[in-house]
Amino acid sequence: MKCIAEKSEDKIKEAAKRVFLKKGFDGTTSRDIAREADMNIALTNYYFRSKEKLFLEIFRDILSEYFQSTIDILNKKIDVKAKISEMIENDFKMMKKEPDLVIFIVNEIHKEPERLFPDMTFFHQMRNTYFTQQLEEGVANGTLRPMHLESILPLIKCNVEFIFLGKHIHKKLFNLTEEEFNVHAEAQKEHVKEMICNYLVIG
Amino acid sequence: MKCIAEKSEDKIKEAAKRVFLKKGFDGTTSRDIAREADMNIALTNYYFRSKEKLFLEIFRDILSEYFQSTIDILNKKIDVKAKISEMIENDFKMMKKEPDLVIFIVNEIHKEPERLFPDMTFFHQMRNTYFTQQLEEGVANGTLRPMHLESILPLIKCNVEFIFLGKHIHKKLFNLTEEEFNVHAEAQKEHVKEMICNYLVIG
DNA sequence: ATGCATTTTAAATGGTTGTTTAAATTATTC
DNA sequence: GAATAATTTAAACAACCATTTAAAATGCAT
Numbered sequence: 001m002k003c004i005a006e007k008s009e010d011k012i013k014e015a016a017k018r019v020f021l022k023k024g025f026d027g028t029t030s031r032d033i034a035r036e037a038d039m040n041i042a043l044t045n046y047y048f049r050s051k052e053k054l055f056l057e058i059f060r061d062i063l064s065e066y067f068q069s070t071i072d073i074l075n076k077k078i079d080v081k082a083k084i085s086e087m088i089e090n091d092f093k094m095m096k097k098e099p100d101l102v103i104f105i106v107n108e109i110h111k112e113p114e115r116l117f118p119d120m121t122f123f124h125q126m127r128n129t130y131f132t133q134q135l136e137e138g139v140a141n142g143t144l145r146p147m148h149l150e151s152i153l154p155l156i157k158c159n160v161e162f163i164f165l166g167k168h169i170h171k172k173l174f175n176l177t178e179e180e181f182n183v184h185a186e187a188q189k190e191h192v193k194e195m196i197c198n199y200l201v202i203g
Numbered sequence: 204m205k206c207i208a209e210k211s212e213d214k215i216k217e218a219a220k221r222v223f224l225k226k227g228f229d230g231t232t233s234r235d236i237a238r239e240a241d242m243n244i245a246l247t248n249y250y251f252r253s254k255e256k257l258f259l260e261i262f263r264d265i266l267s268e269y270f271q272s273t274i275d276i277l278n279k280k281i282d283v284k285a286k287i288s289e290m291i292e293n294d295f296k297m298m299k300k301e302p303d304l305v306i307f308i309v310n311e312i313h314k315e316p317e318r319l320f321p322d323m324t325f326f327h328q329m330r331n332t333y334f335t336q337q338l339e340e341g342v343a344n345g346t347l348r349p350m351h352l353e354s355i356l357p358l359i360k361c362n363v364e365f366i367f368l369g370k371h372i373h374k375k376l377f378n379l380t381e382e383e384f385n386v387h388a389e390a391q392k393e394h395v396k397e398m399i400c401n402y403l404v405i406g
Numbered sequence: 407a408t409g410c411a412t413t414t415t416a417a418a419t420g421g422t423t424g425t426t427t428a429a430a431t432t433a434t435t436c
Numbered sequence: 437g438a439a440t441a442a443t444t445t446a447a448a449c450a451a452c453c454a455t456t457t458a459a460a461a462t463g464c465a466t
Contacts, residue, residue, distance in 0.1 A: 008443080026229035027314065030424055040445055045425060052424095100313075106368055107310050110303075111230065113371040123376045150377045151391055154365055155398070162361030165309055168316040173326045174353045188354055195358070195402040199394075211413075233454055243415055248455055255454095 009047045012037045016044075017058050021100040024107060025055050059108065059116055066105060067122040069094070074129035080138060081197050083131060084156060088193050091160040092185075102161045126153075145200050152200065159192040212250045215240045219247070220261050224303040227310060228258050262311065262319060269308060270325040272297070277332035283341060284400050286334060287359060291396050294363040295388075305364045329356075348403050355403065362395040 015037030019028045030051050034041040048054035073087050095102065109116050127149065135152075138144030163170075163185050171181050218240030222231045233254055237244040251257035276290050298305065312319050330352065338355075341347030366373075366388050374384050 023314070024227075024229065024310075026227065029422080031422085041424095042426080042446090043444070046443075050424075103310060103313050106372075107227075107306060109371050110306050110368075111226065113375075117375050120375070126376065147394070150373070150387065151394060154369065154373070154391065155362065155394070158361045158365030158369075159358065162357055162365065165313075166357065166361075168312050169309075170353065170357070172316075172320050172323070173329065184353065188357065191350070191354060191358070191402075195398060199398040199401060232452080234452085244454095245416090245456080246414070249413080253455075 008039060008043060012039060012044055012047060013054070013058065015039075016054055017062070020055060020058055021062075021098070021104050024104065025111075056115075062101065062105065063116075064122065066094075066101060067126065071122065071125050071129060074126065074131040077130065080131075080134055080144065081201060083134075084152075084197055084200070085193050087156050088160055088189060088196075091157065092163075092189050095161060095164040099164050099167070103165055143202055145202055147200065152196075155196050155199075156192075159196070160189065163188050211242060211246060215242060215247055215250060216257070216261065218242075219257055220265070223258060223261055224265075224301070224307050227307065229314075259318075265304065265308065266319075267325065269297075269304060270329065274325065274328050274332060277329065277334040280333065283334075283337055283347065284404060286337075287355075287400055287403070288396050290359050291363055291392060291399075294360060295366075295392050298364060298367040302367050302370070306368055346405055348405055350403065355399075358399050358402075359395075362399070363392065366391050 012033065016028075016033045019032050019036050023032070028051075030044050031041055033044055033051075033054075037043075044051065044054060048057065069090055070087065073083060073090055076083060076086070078086070132149055135144060135147070135149065139146045167181065170176070170184070171178075174184075176184065215236065219231075219236045222235050222239050226235070231254075233247050234244060236247055236254075236257075240246075247254065247257060251260065272293055273290065276286060276293060279286060279289070281289070335352055338347060338350070338352065342349045370384065373379070373387075374381075377387075379387065
């Protein structure tokens with residue numbers, strides 16, 4: 001039993017994920033992946049049949065990674081304000097940990113919208129969360145502004161993610177160091193929390 | 204004088220812009236550009252020396268296209284609420300007219316942040332607008348929440364642009380037709396206007 | 407019309423792409 | 437430990453890449 005040595009298939013997949021996230025599908029070559037995984041060039045096709053097949057498998061994992069934590073939070077038994085706050089914190093952490101993830105997803109779907117939606121599981125899960133119920137109740141008793149999930153979710157997602165999507169532009173634009181940018185990002189996060197809660201929660 | 208026939212150089216540049224916007228630098232081949240321009244493959248290099256040089260020239264134009272209208276509005280002699288509203292409407296129009304523009308800019312800068320900032324003219328122009336003055340005055344007399352341009356601008360930009368950046372995901376996620384999406388986009392635009400104004404303008 | 411510069415063309419350049427092959431190596435089974 | 441299966445390897449594949457070449461076509465001043 002070799003517990004230390006990783007399986008070649010996994011090594012390739014993880015290496016490919018790193019390279020795809022950084023360079024995108026078009027910018028990544030089979031040789032890039034082999035080099036990153038420190039494996040022979042032919043092994044990518046031995047295990048995954050093609051670069052495209054490998055990509056689709058990884059893309060599915062990445063989409064899952066992106067949506068699952070959000071679904072979990074939407075289902076939590078906490079009040080709406082706390083939930084929005086937690087979603088913002090969660091997205092913020094994700095963007096710090098994996099800054100390439102969102103731009104990668106948006107970009108790949110933008111280039112070829114049709115091929116990248118193999119199943120809709122996450123999407124149905126999203127609609128059938130406790131949050132949807134909370135929202136309906138809040139709107140009914142007048143404590144929440146009448147909005148749908150599909151209007152609230154983008155507000156949360158975009159305001160957090162855009163901080164990091166536009167990081168390089170923002171740093172150049174306002175001539176910030178990495179440290180100064182981090183201070184801005186934290187401040188912006190708090191603005192976003194308050195702005196969204198103020199707007200959604202009435203009174 | 205041939206006024207109808209376009210100059211080959213311009214034809215190539217315009218064709219290249221269309222292809223670059225749709226497929227990005229990595230996804231675009233010289234042959235794609237030649238085919239789109241309906242010109243011989245060698246002419247791209249005859250007029251622009253290389254695919255890279257052509258790209259940089261186009262990218263500079265696109266960045267200018269993106270920032271100039273914003274700068275113009277920031278300098279208008281109208282009150283803050285109207286100004287924010289107009290910026291949102293302007294961004295909204297731009298995203299409808301050229302849905303590929305923002306994802307293209309963000310993505311290309313993300314891939315190679317350093318090469319794509321040849322000059323900082325637009326950035327300095329941005330800071331030295333009438334809006335900066337309005338902001339300082341409003342904060343001083345308590346009518347505006349104490350925020351900087353670099354915090355307000357992302358709120359406006361991201362909330363509008365993300366509607367279209369995530370268009371395909373959103374349509375799939377909530378199973379919308381093109382028409383239903385347009386209705387959602389309009390509604391979302393109004394939400395964003397009110398949310399940002401409510402947050403920035405006190406009382 | 408002639409001579410010269412500009413523009414356009416087809417063809418070829420050397421290099422890289424994703425993928426395949428067939429041999430070599432390693433692991434597993436009996 | 438021999439036979440068989442699974443894995444890894446170096447090399448080669450045709451297709452395509454950005455770019456260059458040198459000849460052909462065109463425009464234009466004289």
